[in-house]
Amino acid sequence: MTVQRWIVRVHKWIALIVGLQIVLWIAGGFVMSAIPIEIVRGEHKIAQHPVEPFDVEELLSLGDVTMAAEVSVVKSAALGEMLGHPVWRIVRQDDGLAIIDARSGAILSPVDESTTRAIAERDYNGDAEIRSADYVELPPTEYNKSGPVWRVQFDDDDKTTIYIDPLKGEVTARRSETWRLFDFFWKLHVMDYDDGADFNHPLLITAAGMAIFVSISGFILLIIRMRRSFALWRRNRKKAAPADA
Template sequence: MPLRLNRTFRHWLYLTHRWIGIVTCLFFAMWFISGVVMMYVAFPGLSDKERLAALPDIAWEKATLSPDDAMKAAGSTRYPRELRLMMLADEPVYRLGDWSGKRQTISAVDGRAITEISGQQALAIAAMHPASKSPRFEEMIDRDQWSVVARYDPLRPFYLINLGDDAGTKLYISSRSGEIALDTDRTERVWNWLGSIPHWIYPTILRQDQPLWRQVILWSSGICLVVGITGIWVGILRMRLKRRYANGNITPYRGWMAWHHITGLIAGAFILTWMFSGWLSVNPGNFFADRNTAREMLQRYAGHDAATFAAKWPIAHHPAVEARFTWVDGMPLVITNSRSGERTVLDAATGTAAVLPQDRLWTAATKLLPRSQLTDKIELKEPDFYWYAHHRDREFPVLRAVFNDDAQTWIHISPVTGDVLGHVDSSRRTYRWMFNALHSLDFQLLLKYRPAWDIVVILLSILGCIVSISGVVVGWRYLKR
């Protein structure tokens, strides 16, 4: 009886891997090839550097409304999550974002709410972009392949403006506020059809429905995970290292099937961990904690919640394309950004340059988690396993406040502006190893000596492609029979 059960189990093991693998090997091949493309071409987005480069200098002399006036005009009852002053074409405006996600634009000239801009205004905004040559209006769009995600919802619909440059740059300008929400160029648009779109299964019709898209990712990667596990199992059962097959090989197969067997054994662990980490990317069961910092924490850190800003107004004219009004430990600050991204911190009361003492930042940090103790104060001057700049911008040096709460929380703070840059707890640190490390191989040793990281990832991806493509060929032959 046990022998019969063993044969039955093997029979179903082989059948499961063979017939599910026929379809899923296409997904495997697609994911390996698109993953290599994604190493060098990211999904289109608007970086802070690109956003600032497209803004004109603030015309301070036109900004007659103070931040307090702007909050009053917007009907704010508490200090907003963000409050910025910048130009909308030739008019200074305040941009406010509250804690519910609502965004408002208030003229700094006369206090009127700006809820709509014209096509001519959109063209004027596009003309100020550094890549602009002969901007022209293409169409009004609500959602397309590049603006599909929900974070753009408060800004829709968009004027799509072609800048007429050699790169084929297009701007998505909000018809509600005049903000540049997104830019894309021809290279991004072409390569992403071979990169992020197939890799993330990202067609607009699917991605616009977030819950449905998430289920598709969970089930498709979950089924592929089963194929990977059964494949390694079958591969081990069919391998002979000591009592070899008649031809002296460790595999009974020839041709494409032999390639599939041998490369599957060599790269099986990588494929399995890569598949498992991809499945974790959508946080199944919400097992891992949210990465966002809670509103209550940020408000305690700011030390101010009323819809007021104690600023000398008009502030001394300071060359900048953006001014941000914020509080740190009950201290009002104006943080200005130049077009090149250079930041200057101003004392709001005097309008003069200010330097934030680290002692005050550490004091403010204790208020983030008042029921826990700040057990360690670290100034991080170079990347480590949890704060590094792979495919993202990271500020250095950065302050790390370590707490002894149940979640073992770390808060990262900018020593220049005092901004809370993010937080990680034990759950997110586990996620870093189970997703980022396994899926992107972002180990510091490899990243420090690039192109070592590129070589390792490409070689493993080639092995994965051989396993996948050979599986497709073998599966097609089975189907033809």
Template sequence: MVLRSAKLRFHIGASRVHRWLALVIGVQLLLWFASGLVMSLLPIERVRGEHLVERSSPAILEQSRSRAPLDLVLRAATRPVREVRYRALLGREIAEVESIDGTISLHDAETGRRLGPVNAAMARAVAIQAYRGTSEPPSVRLVVASTPEFKGVLPAWRVDFPDREATRVYVAQNSGRIVAVRNGTWRLFDFFWALHIMDWKNHENFNTPWLMAFAAGGLALAIAGSALLYLRWPRKRRRTG
């Protein structure tokens, strides 16, 4: 009798916990499932904007062209150097020097002379050269602070193409490289990503208190539901002769 009473109290308690958790956690569970479905359906290539912007367009360097000795490039650098990379920028060969602290400077490949940072006209030309869509001439603005849309190397140039997807190409001021591409598909993905991780401001923190609290609530909801399923499962009664 005591055992049956304890089981009954446990059943009632589990039912109440499950009911209230379902009311509180249910909406977020729906958002988790919906956002996960949407993100899985969106092609990652379109999210990255690969159909609109060709980020990697390797240019062949002329082997016969004379280049400055490496020591001239190293002497022009103001910090200890980690790596020197020769590449093309808008049809011109340059030496990209990366310092130990991560800073990057550009140098003329023929003379070793240090070049200034990439300006707006150069950033616009880099974006237009990589753009594969159809659009009116883009506008350019300097970005000096991180936003939910871009958290890369700053400062950077934002090149806005007035096309159907409102494509934005971010070009690093220190290197002239395309560091990010944003479009309508990315913004849709980012919106559901923010709902999924419950970071509605910065869209990047996967360890928010809200997420941990609702995840714990979802686990408790599943445990309570499993307990109720066990208690309510039909059992065959033994026949007594």
């Protein structure tokens, strides 16, 4: 078997194996480039609220709120807001989280369903109503984090879903049918059919190497065929030259 025949045979078999994946790579690249990433992330549905400054004299100090929460040692503490009200978010020594009202000292975490719905409605920039609000111990794969978490689903065409951390009182993920479509093609693109987080695994590397071989071998075969075609054309031209004369 000549080298050319060997290359042709191997080229055909490998092309047959990776051909479908190459099509999926192209399709995935098209979808991911056609849909703006801001739409995928749901940024166009985030309501914008002006940040109102707080009067420091009205707020409790960190020492006062930790005393109210019966916390003696903290890893970190940050003053922020929740539903427009000032709150302290404290990380305890055991990595537990606590939200404390910066005015009254009341412990607000974990947030209940009514507070969760209010946070979701404040975050959502749309006219749809909340369809459901569920406390999920084991979140679905699309959340990409461990639980528990509040899952709030809106009754809109894109099936917007907002995930809210019950201990932070913050939106930690936004999902929609657009996001799910993008995620589906992303998983096909990186060949990670679980959560799509790993794009350095052996399967992808092997498929990419095989695709490179198909491309290079196909280019070599094209050059060989073009050279033969050109040589045949020259030979036929030489034969036809005396007759023309």
